[in-house]
Amino acid sequence: MSDVVIHPVTVRYMEIDAQGVVFNGWYLTWFDEAMATFFTARGAPYHAMIEAGYDVQLVHSEIDWKAGVRWQDAIEVAVSTARVGRTSFALDFEVRRDGAEVTCAGRTVYVVIATDGSGKRPIPPLIAEALGEPAPLH
Amino acid sequence: MSDVVIHPVTVRYMEIDAQGVVFNGWYLTWFDEAMATFFTARGAPYHAMIEAGYDVQLVHSEIDWKAGVRWQDAIEVAVSTARVGRTSFALDFEVRRDGAEVTCAGRTVYVVIATDGSGKRPIPPLIAEALGEPAPLH
Amino acid sequence: MSDVVIHPVTVRYMEIDAQGVVFNGWYLTWFDEAMATFFTARGAPYHAMIEAGYDVQLVHSEIDWKAGVRWQDAIEVAVSTARVGRTSFALDFEVRRDGAEVTCAGRTVYVVIATDGSGKRPIPPLIAEALGEPAPLH
Amino acid sequence: MSDVVIHPVTVRYMEIDAQGVVFNGWYLTWFDEAMATFFTARGAPYHAMIEAGYDVQLVHSEIDWKAGVRWQDAIEVAVSTARVGRTSFALDFEVRRDGAEVTCAGRTVYVVIATDGSGKRPIPPLIAEALGEPAPLH
Numbered sequence: 276m277s278d279v280v281i282h283p284v285t286v287r288y289m290e291i292d293a294q295g296v297v298f299n300g301w302y303l304t305w306f307d308e309a310m311a312t313f314f315t316a317r318g319a320p321y322h323a324m325i326e327a328g329y330d331v332q333l334v335h336s337e338i339d340w341k342a343g344v345r346w347q348d349a350i351e352v353a354v355s356t357a358r359v360g361r362t363s364f365a366l367d368f369e370v371r372r373d374g375a376e377v378t379c380a381g382r383t384v385y386v387v388i389a390t391d392g393s394g395k396r397p398i399p400p401l402i403a404e405a406l407g408e409p410a411p412l413h
Numbered sequence: 414m415s416d417v418v419i420h421p422v423t424v425r426y427m428e429i430d431a432q433g434v435v436f437n438g439w440y441l442t443w444f445d446e447a448m449a450t451f452f453t454a455r456g457a458p459y460h461a462m463i464e465a466g467y468d469v470q471l472v473h474s475e476i477d478w479k480a481g482v483r484w485q486d487a488i489e490v491a492v493s494t495a496r497v498g499r500t501s502f503a504l505d506f507e508v509r510r511d512g513a514e515v516t517c518a519g520r521t522v523y524v525v526i527a528t529d530g531s532g533k534r535p536i537p538p539l540i541a542e543a544l545g546e547p548a549p550l551h
Numbered sequence: 552m553s554d555v556v557i558h559p560v561t562v563r564y565m566e567i568d569a570q571g572v573v574f575n576g577w578y579l580t581w582f583d584e585a586m587a588t589f590f591t592a593r594g595a596p597y598h599a600m601i602e603a604g605y606d607v608q609l610v611h612s613e614i615d616w617k618a619g620v621r622w623q624d625a626i627e628v629a630v631s632t633a634r635v636g637r638t639s640f641a642l643d644f645e646v647r648r649d650g651a652e653v654t655c656a657g658r659t660v661y662v663v664i665a666t667d668g669s670g671k672r673p674i675p676p677l678i679a680e681a682l683g684e685p686a687p688l689h
Numbered sequence: 690m691s692d693v694v695i696h697p698v699t700v701r702y703m704e705i706d707a708q709g710v711v712f713n714g715w716y717l718t719w720f721d722e723a724m725a726t727f728f729t730a731r732g733a734p735y736h737a738m739i740e741a742g743y744d745v746q747l748v749h750s751e752i753d754w755k756a757g758v759r760w761q762d763a764i765e766v767a768v769s770t771a772r773v774g775r776t777s778f779a780l781d782f783e784v785r786r787d788g789a790e791v792t793c794a795g796r797t798v799y800v801v802i803a804t805d806g807s808g809k810r811p812i813p814p815l816i817a818e819a820l821g822e823p824a825p826l827h
Contacts, residue, residue, distance in 0.1 A: 564712075
């Protein structure tokens with residue numbers, strides 16, 4: 276349950292900017308896709324959350340870039356639970372090149388909200404079980 | 414009513430790809446924004462369409478690129494009505510650099526649909542008046 | 552040599568717009584990625600073209616949308632050679648859902664240019680062999 | 690010199706995701722454009738940096754989202770110098786709606802590098818003067 280989930284990324288040519296590396300804005304997009312992969316792998320796919328009446332909303336992100344990533348680099352994003360609170364939780368992300376070098380490390384915090392617009396909700400069992408025990412990457 | 418509408422574009426650094434010019438995929442985004450400016454300028458802003466129960470859906474596009482566009486080039490998109498049918502209409506777009514050189518020419522075709530999901534609709538007066546007499550750019 | 556090449560696409564959540572379907576601008580991005588997959592599958596990966604002194608430039612695109620695509624739909628892009636000229640060639644694309652329904656059909660035209668900035672070039676054997684005999688999809 | 694620089698943003702329809710608000714990944718794009726506006730307003734436009742042999746590289750970002758932003762909301766990004774170090778500096782960003790409500794607050798850290806690929810550089814006078822005295826927004 277607490278294993279790191281790996282989300283493979285194919286770098287798009289259009290994500291490369293004039294400096295020859297992936298533009299920084301795309302990392303949050305990669306993390307968003309990696310989060311979906313994470314919850315699906317942990318048994319709580321997004322549609323199941325929505326059907327159960329819950330959605331998640333990004334409220335905070337922190338990213339450290341250590342190296343640029345180029346087109347056709349072999350990239351994957353590792354995802355792990357960093358923290359579980361009452362109505363919020365945090366995920367850790369590592370962008371890894373060639374299965375080893377960490378080129379970028381990120382942490383994002385989400386709050387659980389009701390899909391009916393009524394605001395924050397305590398983390399329901401479906402999401403709590405998917406998150407499992409925290410195992411921060413950094 | 415049949416004047417060309419001008420939509421200014423600020424080229425984003427991240428729209429530049431590894432070839433040093435705006436990646437082709439962004440042109441449809443620019444045309445989409447230019448369409449919104451066009452309908453607002455012609456008295457049919459998008460929210461008014463939606464409130465009246467109508468939406469528009471892209472069904473066809475054709476684009477010709479003549480030159481690449483670079484970061485901080487002075488760019489605008491000219492928009493004009495190309496054709497008005499019963500349930501569909503076409504708009505013409507020109508990407509102009511320095512108010513003169515046409516670097517890209519596009520035409521897009523939209524159908525009018527009902528917002529209640531019931532499908533195509535004849536073009537309502539709100540949209541027909543905004544389109545005015547066709548004045549194709551190419 | 553003339554088989555259709557299949558490029559799988561994972562629809563990104565952020566590609567979905569307020570209408571609940573993939574925003575039209577992303578299709579050219581998908582086609583760009585599918586083109587890279589096509590040339591790699593046909594033995595002419597992009598880096599080999601560049602090393603040989605050739606690059607390709609998009610000069611024309613035509614797209615027909617038949618249906619919207621939603622998040623987590625099973626999508627692939629089929630690519631085939633549509634036409635081979637002296638300095639230009641065309642590729643056909645089909646966006647297919649569940650391996651069957653064609654939701655979108657596109658054709659793009661590219662010119663071959665020299666990487667040294669000296670302009671158009673006749674299609675070199677590397678690219679001609681990758682393109683093979685034209686087999687238009689539409 | 691230490692005044693906040695205001696960068697206006699036109700929310701693009703395609704930046705809205707299926708939740709009806711701007712997708713989180715676009716904020717780093719907005720900050721990137723706002724940074725360019727900031728340095729231009731402070732007398733160090735990007736091309737002048739490049740011509741002087743300097744470039745800047747994002748190494749860290751932190752973002753707090755307080756409210757979602759919708760299409761056609763009146764949005765601007767305020768930029769101010771947060772910190773000036775020896776080879777790095779930080780900028781503060783606030784996304785403001787209707788000139789008042791802060792919907793999102795961000796801080797990004799950049800290092801100054803040489804354009805010749807030789808790595809980090811002490812902040813040159815051109816950039817130091819543009820940054821001025823730190824005046825953090827948060």
